[in-house]
Amino acid sequence: MMLVDQQQAMPHVEKLDISQLAKQHYDRVFRFCSTRVGYHHAGDAAQDTFVTAQRNLSKFRGESQPLTWLIGIALNECRRVNRNNHRTEPLPEFRDETSQEGQLINREVLRQALAKLSEEHRDVVTLHEIDGFTYEEIAQIAGVPVGTIKSRLFHAFTNLRKAIYTPEPTTPGNGSSLEVK
Amino acid sequence: MENVKSYLDGELDIAQKAEVETHLRNDAELQKMVEEFSAISTTLKTAEAGEPYGLDKLEARLAGQQNTSLMERKKIFRLASYWSMAGILLAIGAFSMTRSRGSNADMALKSKSVGSIRNTESGDAASASTSTSSDYAKMKAEPNKPSSVDNPSVSDTATPATEDGLANGSATPESRWTRSMQSGASASPSDSMKGAGGGFDKRAQAGASSDSMYQSTQTQPKVKSENARPMAHSGGAFSDSEARKSVESPFKQDMRAKRDGTTQTIPGVPETEHGIYLERMGQVQVKVEDLKRAVNEATGMVTSLDGFVTSSNTQNEADGGVATMTLRVPTKSFTTAIDKLEAMGDLIVENTGSLDITKPTVDNSARMISWADEEKRLIDELNKTSNNDRRYRLKQLIGQARANLEAHKAEVNSLLERAKYSTIELSFVRGDKAVVKGGTTNTNWSGNALKDAKENLSGIGQVLGTMMIYFLVFFPVWLPFVIAGLVIRKRNKG
Incomplete structure (x- = not known):
């Protein structure tokens, strides 16, 4: 459990300094935005996240950690950027490397499998697997119970596994689109 | 099954973890699922976000944002x-x-509405009353002049005579009579005499026109001279007036005294300082809280002023309620009565006015006196005549004279009664809160509550x-x- 007691975590809620928050959490917010709006728009989205946080600093009551609060703002900023750019949320880019620990999945196949997920499932998978948030943190960001996050994550992985490991029926002249590396 | 992902993420407690591991040892399919979940998770973690950039820009924006925000807000405000x-x-x-x-x-x-005697009507009633307010104002400003609205004929013809005679006091009562009678519009006694036929016709033909009694009375000296009864030429006192008064009724004596100028008042009739007989009328509408109580108070008040109630009607008391009364009060107490009625509640309407009845009163009383004189003369002539035909004819004439005398007397009495008692049309309207005072229980509490609630709403x-x-x-x-x-x-x- 990464979340600590709220009273201990936020003893100085009134003294939150946005500059300090930016220095501490800008990288994670940037990466979060990069996986959702793309690398080129991530800078603007991350900056807008902190500007919005600065305007709403007085509304922060310390009920969650500053990072999860910032990620919640960033999530809305990324959606706004995608909406303004008239595009759907881009899929994350994966490094093309072979793990020393075991078999990896073809990146393109994984991207296609991610694209087939619902937005809720994709958000949970991204937040947990890519951004590294715990179940509790994701529950705070999404505003749902932890059990819901567990369930969504399991069903999201089940769908990914099905999309990746179950071969689609082949059509003449078209080989299988899925292959396990 | 759902705990497989949590197991991989290390989110299970010891018991759950042991349970999952037990299943894993016995279930090959589950083992395969764990391996594939693990592969997906490992691959997902290879997602690259790139090197963060823009922190310096962010710091600059945050620094400038505060100043900009403050400046913009100040500007907008x-x-x-x-x-x-x-x-x-x-x-x-x-x-x-x-x-x-x-x-x-x-x-x-x-x-x-300037000059209105008293007009506290509101709304439509007020606007409706403005048309006559100027006339009332004139009347109040010049009380010695009769209102042209009430009696135009008086102001046109009879008023100058009465004004000159009574206000100035310079003209003799005889001239007042003459001028008043010459302008009189009522039927002349000589007309009825003509209808009856007889000596009067002959006298009229002898030298008087037939449309004025006073012209006929001017012929009386002829007759009287024949009878050696001197009489003033223009209606003056008889030479034997003392003897005549002794046999006349008190009313006739009063009227004669009035005519002769020996007195300015008629018993029982309020005499104004200008010598004008007025029939006063008033209309009062008052908002009260208790209709029955108000009616009782008004009745008591009128009785205390020697007046009386001629009609009273109270209706629909439960739903607002209106009570109307017609009061007759002595004219001398008219103003007092109006003031007391005003004080009984919230005044809504008050209109007062007067009808000048001086002319018909004086006119009829003069005719009455003339007929009385004629009756006396005929009786004297009857006593001196021995001719039976002549006596029969004189008796007929005496009967006609008495009939006319009584008719004018009744008319004068009626007019004097109108001048003696004034009429007040009174109406009570129940007020907003019908609270029964005096400790009695309000039986209409529910209706009042509903009414109050509606009004409050x-x-x-x-x-x-x-x-x-x-x-x-x-x-x-x-x-x-x-x-x-x-x-x-x-x-x-x-």
């Missing part, structure tokens, strides 16, 4: 304040213009309506602030 001040001035100007227009309208209304509606009107009128004041708030909010969001 300054602009809103200017607009609001302009709006306030505009609203004040519009309000004062409206007020001045309203006061001008009030002044116009007041000028219309309408009052609240009126307050809300007033607030809405003010809200709309003062829109230049609040609108800039609303716009400023919206602009700031939008910029904050943006």
Whole structure:
């Protein structure tokens, strides 16, 4: 459990300094935005996240950690950027490397499998697997119970596994689109 | 099964973890799922976000944002304040213009009702009464002049005679009689004499025109001279007036004294200082809380003033209620009665007026005296005549003279009675709160409560309506602030 007691975590809620928050959490917010709006728009989205946080600093009551609060703002900023750019949320880019620990999945196949997920499932998978948030943190960001996050994550992985490991029926002249590396 | 992912993420407690591991040892499919989940998770973690950039820009933005935000807010609020001040001035100007227009309208209304004796009617009643208020005003300003509304003929013809005679006191009663009678419009006794035929016709033919009794009385000296009964040429006192008065009734004596100028008053009749007999009338409408009580009080008041109630009607007391009464009070107590009625509640309407009955009163009394004189003369002649035909004819004439005398006497009595008692049309309207005073129980509490509730509801509606009107009128004041708030909010969001 990464979340600590709220009273201990936020003893100085009134003294939150946005500059300090930016220095501490800008990288994670940037990466979060990069996986959702793309690398080129991530800078603007991350900056807008902190500007919005600065305007709403007085509304922060310390009920969650500053990072999860910032990620919640960033999530809305990324959606706004995608909406303004008239595009759907881009899929994350994966490094093309072979793990020393075991078999990896073809990146393109994984991207296609991610694209087939619902937005809720994709958000949970991204937040947990890519951004590294715990179940509790994701529950705070999404505003749902932890059990819901567990369930969504399991069903999201089940769908990914099905999309990746179950071969689609082949059509003449078209080989299988899925292959396990 | 759902715990497989949690197991891989290390989110299970010891018991759950042991349970999953037990299943894993026995279930090959589950083992395969764990391996594939693990592969997906490992691959997902290879997602690259790139090197973060823009922190320096962010710090610059955050530093500038505070100043910009403050400056923008100050600017917007300054602009809103200017607009609001302009709006306030505009609203004040519009309000004062409206007020001045309203006061001008009030002044116009007041000028219309200037001179009204008393007119506290409100609404339509007030506007309806303005048409006659000027006439009442004239009457009040010049009480010695009869109202042209009440009796135009008096003001046109008879008034100068009575004014000159009584107000100045210079003219003799005889001249007053003559002038009044010459302008009289009522039927002349000589007409009836003509109809009856006889000696009067002959006298009239002898030297008097037939349409004026006084011309016929001017012929009387001829007759009287024949009978050696000197008589004043123009209606003056008889030479044997003392003897005549001794045999006349007190009423005739009073009227004769009035005619001769030896007295200015008629017993029982209030004599105004200007010698005008007025039949006074009043209309009073008062809002009271208890109708029965008000009716009783009004009755008691009238009785105490030696007056009486001629009619009284109380109806529909449970639903508002109206009581109407017709009061007759002595004219000398008319003003007192009006004042007391006013004090019984909230005055709604009060109109007072007068009808000048001087002319018909004096006219009829003069004719009555003349007929009395004629009766006396005929009786004297009858006593001296031995011719039976002549006596028979004289008796006929005496009967006619007595009939005319009684008719005029009755008319005079009626007129004097009208002058003696004034009429007040009184109406009571039940007030807003029918609270029964004096410790008695209010039996109509539910109706009153409903009525009060309705009135309060309408009052609240009126307050809300007033607030809405003010809200709309003062829109230049609040609108800039609303716009400023919206602009700031939008910029904050943006």
